[in-house]
Amino acid sequence: MCFRYRSLRDDIVSRFNVTDLPLAGLKKVERQLLGDERGFLSRVFCSIQLSKCGWHKPIAQINHTYTAKKGTVRGLHFQHPPFSEIKLVSCLKGKVWDLAVDLRADSPTFLHWHAEMLSHENSSALLIPQGFAHGFQTLTDDVELLYCHSAAYAPKAEAGINVLEPRLAINWPLHISECSARDQAFPFLDDEYSGVVLK
Numbered sequence: 001m002c003f004r005y006r007s008l009r010d011d012i013v014s015r016f017n018v019t020d021l022p023l024a025g026l027k028k029v030e031r032q033l034l035g036d037e038r039g040f041l042s043r044v045f046c047s048i049q050l051s052k053c054g055w056h057k058p059i060a061q062i063n064h065t066y067t068a069k070k071g072t073v074r075g076l077h078f079q080h081p082p083f084s085e086i087k088l089v090s091c092l093k094g095k096v097w098d099l100a101v102d103l104r105a106d107s108p109t110f111l112h113w114h115a116e117m118l119s120h121e122n123s124s125a126l127l128i129p130q131g132f133a134h135g136f137q138t139l140t141d142d143v144e145l146l147y148c149h150s151a152a153y154a155p156k157a158e159a160g161i162n163v164l165e166p167r168l169a170i171n172w173p174l175h176i177s178e179c180s181a182r183d184q185a186f187p188f189l190d191d192e193y194s195g196v197v198l199k
């Protein structure tokens with residue numbers, strides 16, 4: 001008897017609708033829910049599918065955050081090379097205005113930013129390539145985010161840009177109700193800031 005095996009790659013059914021966003025490499029990933037009378041199943045991450053969208057490393061860490069209050073801002077965070085990360089940010093509860101800032105030194109969209117509404121209702125995530133800073137504002141109370149990271153947390157490589165940075169002129173949708181002391185202390189960019197060079 002002869003069996004013919006197809007590769008697993010051919011058998012993986014896509015459960016994502018992926019859209020290119022205006023900054024190269026930044027993508028919106030909409031999950032397709034498979035529902036029945038019990039509830040639903042939603043694929044949050046798939047290395048085979050997302051490798052076609054720029055996720056070319058193993059997952060190093062998965063973090064879950066809870067933010068209590070509407071209007072809270074967290075960000076704008078990134079890690080310096082060689083600890084630059086790809087992040088997949090999914091909102092599992094509530095609603096956020098999720099934002100990525102292009103810090104790539106050689107990018108034609110250097111210091112441009114793009115935001116998307118993520119919520120448990122729209123089942124969307126933001127796939128953020130290396131060389132971006134990330135932040136968000138909660139648009140509801142009781143928000144839960146799930147982050148997949150391609151690099152481990154490296155406190156010495158952590159960095160941030162102030163969420164009120166004038167050169168970014170981010171129009172946060174709500175009054176900022178909460179922002180950590182650490183985030184408020186992040187510096188503003190100086191005129192010489194030339195961005196992140198990825199190795």
Ligand SMILES: Cc1cn([C@H]2C[C@H](O)[C@@H](COP(=O)(O)OP(=O)(O)O[C@H]3O[C@@H](C)C(=O)[C@@H](O)[C@H]3O)O2)c(=O)[nH]c1=O
Binds near residue numbers: 135
């Ligand atoms: C990010 C991170 C923090 N921590 C610790 C440090 C601190 O004691 C506590 C809370 O950290 P933070 O205040 O940095 O948490 P938070 O502000 O939620 O940090 C997150 O913000 C968003 C915008 C991102 O993009 C994420 O990658 C991450 O940087 O958790 C870890 O142990 N591992 C981690 O991966």
